[in-house]
Amino acid sequence: MANPSRAKGTAFENEVLAALQEIWPDADRAKAGNPSDDFTGVPLPVEAKHRRQWDIRTWVRKIRAVADGHQWAIVAADGDRRMSMSPGTVAIVDAEFLYELLEAWALLGVPEELSDE
Secondary structure (H helix, E strand, C coil), X not given: XXXXXXXHHHXXXXXXXXXXXXXXXXXXXXXCCCCCCCEXXXXXXXXXXXXXXXXXXXXXXXXXXXXXXXXXXXXXXXXXXXXXXXXXEEEEECHHHHHHHHHHHHHHCCCHHHCCC
């Protein structure tokens, strides 16, 4: 692949895909040109971004246009995750969907590895 930025984005999408496939084995990368959803076989739109500069408002506006209800996620990574000051990778979800996730998590209980005990 000749374009280094595109190669970086593709590698990050593959990294996110591997994580999604642990939950949804049929997950796959979507065809290029999808309006704002990088994966198929997942019950909600997920957009993977690996950028030096973030444009969260634009990303949210685009993904909300394809989202059903309030269920969508953006997974974003800093432009250079090798730097020690890099924030790494974060997921941004709709607030209502976040509350649904937290409620489901509370019903299941806190995983042992996250517990203070």
